[in-house]
Amino acid sequence: MTATHELAYASIAEVSAKVERKEVSPVELTELMLSRIAQLDPQLHSYYTVFTDEVRAAARQAEAEVQRGQYRGPLHGIPIGIKDIYESGRTTCGSKPLDDYIATNDCTTVAKLKEAGALILGKTATYEFAYGFPTTKSYFGPTRNPWNLGRDAGGSSSGTAASTAAGLAYAGMGSCTGGSIRWPAQACGIVGLKATYGRVSRAGVYPLSWSLDHTGPLARTVTDAALVLQACAGYDAKDPASANVPVPNFSEKLGRDIKGLRIGLLRSIYEDNCDPKLLGPYNEAVKQFATLGAEVVDVPTITLDQLQAIEWPGLFAECATIHLDNIRNRGNDYNPHAKLFAAYGLLVSGAHYLMVQRARAQVRDDLLQALSTKVDVLMLPTAGFQINPIADDSPGLSIVSASFSVYTPIFNFTGFPAIQVPCGFDSDGLPVGFQIAGKPFDEATICQVAYAYERSTSWHKQHPNL
Amino acid sequence: MDKKAIIAAKLAEWNLSLTDSELDQLVPAYDNLLRWQDVVHGMLRSRSIADGMVIPESEPLLTYSPEKGGSNR
Numbered sequence: 389m390t391a392t393h394e395l396a397y398a399s400i401a402e403v404s405a406k407v408e409r410k411e412v413s414p415v416e417l418t419e420l421m422l423s424r425i426a427q428l429d430p431q432l433h434s435y436y437t438v439f440t441d442e443v444r445a446a447a448r449q450a451e452a453e454v455q456r457g458q459y460r461g462p463l464h465g466i467p468i469g470i471k472d473i474y475e476s477g478r479t480t481c482g483s484k485p486l487d488d489y490i491a492t493n494d495c496t497t498v499a500k501l502k503e504a505g506a507l508i509l510g511k512t513a514t515y516e517f518a519y520g521f522p523t524t525k526s527y528f529g530p531t532r533n534p535w536n537l538g539r540d541a542g543g544s545s546s547g548t549a550a551s552t553a554a555g556l557a558y559a560g561m562g563s564c565t566g567g568s569i570r571w572p573a574q575a576c577g578i579v580g581l582k583a584t585y586g587r588v589s590r591a592g593v594y595p596l597s598w599s600l601d602h603t604g605p606l607a608r609t610v611t612d613a614a615l616v617l618q619a620c621a622g623y624d625a626k627d628p629a630s631a632n633v634p635v636p637n638f639s640e641k642l643g644r645d646i647k648g649l650r651i652g653l654l655r656s657i658y659e660d661n662c663d664p665k666l667l668g669p670y671n672e673a674v675k676q677f678a679t680l681g682a683e684v685v686d687v688p689t690i691t692l693d694q695l696q697a698i699e700w701p702g703l704f705a706e707c708a709t710i711h712l713d714n715i716r717n718r719g720n721d722y723n724p725h726a727k728l729f730a731a732y733g734l735l736v737s738g739a740h741y742l743m744v745q746r747a748r749a750q751v752r753d754d755l756l757q758a759l760s761t762k763v764d765v766l767m768l769p770t771a772g773f774q775i776n777p778i779a780d781d782s783p784g785l786s787i788v789s790a791s792f793s794v795y796t797p798i799f800n801f802t803g804f805p806a807i808q809v810p811c812g813f814d815s816d817g818l819p820v821g822f823q824i825a826g827k828p829f830d831e832a833t834i835c836q837v838a839y840a841y842e843r844s845t846s847w848h849k850q851h852p853n854l
Numbered sequence: 855m856d857k858k859a860i861i862a863a864k865l866a867e868w869n870l871s872l873t874d875s876e877l878d879q880l881v882p883a884y885d886n887l888l889r890w891q892d893v894v895h896g897m898l899r900s901r902s903i904a905d906g907m908v909i910p911e912s913e914p915l916l917t918y919s920p921e922k923g924g925s926n927r
Contacts, residue, residue, distance in 0.1 A: 599915075693893060696890065697890035697891075698897075700890070701887060701891070712868060728879055731872060731876075732883055732884075735861060735880070735884055736887065743895055743898060745915045746913065746915070747897045748914075749912050749915040750898070785879060785880070785883040788886055788887070789883075789886065
């Protein structure tokens with residue numbers, strides 16, 4: 389491994405210490421990332437727009453600030469990517485009608501990251517409007533998985549996941565309505581952290597489903613995810629769902645023992661449907677937690693069918709109200725299935741939508757009860773099927789079928805914080821991961837548990853061979 | 855009325871018309887939507903209070919925060 393390769397794959401925690409000590413400059417890091425993007429991204433297609441001139445200027449400014457002793461913190465001078473549904477410069481949402489749309493302002497989260505000193509490399513690829521699966525015929529084309537270029541990178545935060553996993557950014561921002569941070573993070577073998585609903589501002593981020601939308605980081609380590617979250621968390625009056633609660637130190641519990649900590653497995657969601665290829669590494673992770681001294685117990689909850697019955701009708705009903713005018717006017721410029729999903733949401737009746745909201749409340753209350761009395765955190769796989777090969781044709785409405793066994797939505801419709809952690813590879817060499825979720829606004833504990841696992845294994849040290 | 859015609863009629867209420875092929879793709883998804891409607895209905899908790907009469911024991915998860923004011927996104 390060369391020194392350059394090591395620097396490209398260093399964690400933010402490692403590289404920021406070097407920036408602070410002036411051993412590495414933000415300009416050097418930025419040039420390294422730009423060089424790797426130029427070399428590797430033609431095959432991955434993880435970026436739609438690279439802000440070459442802007443990021444170079446920002447890097448020079450960061451370098452000057454550090455030299456003057458004006459070090460801002462762990463993101464100062466660190467190059468990252470931003471999912472292309474966040475308003476900041478060219479913002480396409482992965483959709484042809486927005487190919488030329490240039491946002492006039494940075495959204496709240498990007499502004500906060502810049503304030504923390506982060507350097508924005510560019511805008512990363514997304515499923516169209518965060519839900520329309522790409523195909524080889526899509527206007528923007530698909531992002532390819534760095535572990536297997538014939539496979540999808542997962543979504544909808546595909547570009548952030550692929551670029552972070554491939555060392556084309558030190559981390560990045562995604563958004564998550566049903567799993568769009570954790571699922572691509574699993575597919576690309578990295579960490580995805582969806583904080584509590586309302587923890588990170590969504591203002592200026594193109595909505596998919598207001599009651600389910602979250603924003604948050606993807607990174608190569610738990611520590612890095614916590615550091616990025618630290619920079620962007622907090623109340624924002626521009627976001628009606630923003631929670632006006634204190635922001636703790638998300639890293640404060642990293643390194644603490646988890647002996648005696650109780651982990652509740654949500655078996656009823658995955659045990660009868662998870663592909664054994666993925667279940668094997670997951671079960672090994674469960675055993676590892678027991679080895680670390682945690683107590684593993686079962687927590688009864690809903691089934692996968694019930695999870696899907698709560699998530700997708702509510703999501704697409706909200707999605708339909710967002711996209712109705714657009715698909716009337718420009719529907720034929722959407723991916724064919726993206727147009728159909730929006731139409732599908734119009735078929736959800738008002739009564740059906742309210743029943744979904746009642747069921748959400750029930751599941752939330754049941755799991756809160758478990759988290760108050762029986763366990764400290766919850767655990768289940770991230771997804772129950774291998775990431776799909778890149779499709780040539782529209783996959784149709786496959787997401788609204790039983791086979792789309794992502795287990796992430798339960799923490800979107802409950803709003804609980806959840807983190808995806810890599811736990812190995814399946815027999816085809818594709819990454820596998822699991823989720824740890826916890827009480828609302830207790831991101832520090834899920835990071836503690838995830839970190840305890842991460843440092844007892846070496847999965848986070850493996851990188852794709854590009 | 856068959857499912858395809860029902861879907862077309864519902865979308866027409868929104869002044870949205872799709873091609874035959876698009877409507878065909880929505881039919882199985884609509885069937886599943888109706889099934890999920892039953893699944894969710896079956897999950898809802900209610901208490902019997904008289905013969906054939908129940909009272910809901912859960913409320914929809916809707917946010918009503920009068921102190922926050924309107925959207926300013």
